[in-house]
Amino acid sequence: MNVGLCGYGRMGREIERILIARNHAVVTRIDPADPDADCSSAAAAPLRRCDVIIEFAHADGVAQNARLYAEAGVAAVVGTTGWDSLRDEVRQIVGQRIAYLVGSNFSVGANLFFRIVTHAATLANAFDEYDAAVFESHHNRKADSPSGTALTLGAKILAVMDRKTTIVDDTLRRPIESWELHVASMRVGSDPGTHTVSLDAAADTIELRHRARSRAGFALGAVRAAEWISGRRGFFTVDDMMDDMIQRQET
The missing domain is CATH 3.40.50.720 (NAD(P)-binding Rossmann-like Domain)
Known part of the structure; x- marks a missing residue:
């Protein structure tokens, strides 16, 4: 080509x-x-x-x-x-x-990660004790925040978790509402991209992570x-x- x-x-x-x-x-x-x-x-x-x-x-x-x-x-x-x-x-x-x-x-790995997260969130949807959140970090030269990947993860979670209806990606100065999905970001150093999805309950936490090496x-x-x-x-x-x-x- x-x-x-x-x-x-x-x-x-x-x-x-x-x-x-x-x-x-x-x-x-x-x-x-x-x-x-x-x-x-x-x-x-x-x-x-x-x-x-x-x-x-x-x-x-x-x-x-x-x-x-x-x-x-x-x-x-x-x-x-x-x-x-x-x-x-x-x-x-x-x-x-x-x-x-x-x-x-x-990234093929990130797209496989999207599918893994979708399946995990679908399973967690049946158990209302599990909350969900997305956290991402990137190098300090990245122009946008949150990353497009993090917003894609958020959209995929919203599509399968009935109790989550809205993404919140700005700084919270109040308790988060139960229907809100927090997508948080950090910009530091040379990180090419790390995305973590947390499914959290009082008894335990499930974390799914994709980390790009380059x-x-x-x-x-x-x-x-x-x-x-x-x-x-x-x-x-x-x-x-x-x-x-x-x-x-x-x-």
């Missing part, structure tokens, strides 16, 4: 390393702040040379970039977080013109997603890719 990178920071460079190792070509690098990038914006990039764009950039550019990708007929894998309020708009922009795959976390897992997952969407059209999530891969393994 000929691949364009939108966002050429640490993640973009790790994705480039894996692309080359898997015999793909990087034909353009887009980043307004990196002197090693080829272009400062998607509008200035040779998008039609690309089979797919892998985007890990800033949320404020997602909708405009999606429009440019659709006009150029280039597929996109988007790991940028913090734009959930624009999802319907982007879905309309994309339509069936291109393949557009989004995810808060492309960006390699995220980057490999993004490259796999770019390979997976080849020949497809429409708006997809990482769950669609994971479902397909698991089903193929089962058959």
Whole structure:
């Protein structure tokens, strides 16, 4: 594949390393702040040379970039977080013109973790003594808080625990309500990402944790997603890719 990178920071460079190792070509690098990038914006990039764009950039550019990708007929894998309020708009922009795959976390391990947490929360739903919470920590350069992964975990818990209806992710200066799910964050040092889900009762605590050792897992997952969407059209999530891969393994 000929691949364009939108966002050429640490993640973009790790994705480039894996692309080359898997015999793909990087034909353009887009980043307004990196002197090693080829272009400062998607509008200035040779998008039609690309089979797919892998985007890990800033949320404020997602909708405009999606429009440019659709006009150029280039597929996109988007790991940028913090734009959930624009999802319907982007879905309309994309339509069936291109393949557009989004995810808060492309790591295979993290996506297996999502499924493990969903199953555990489903079991805990039958026992009302168990409360639930999500805690995440990341390096001190991460731009958003809480992480997209933490919010995804929260949404999956809300979907299966009847007594939890609302995510609270700001500082609490009051007792938390029983229907609220607290999603808490910490920014420190160089942590590439740790997410913990607690199911807590008076008698015991169950903790489920995913800890990334590096960006390699995220980057490999993004490259796999770019390979997976080849020949497809429409708006997809990482769950669609994971479902397909698991089903193929089962058959």
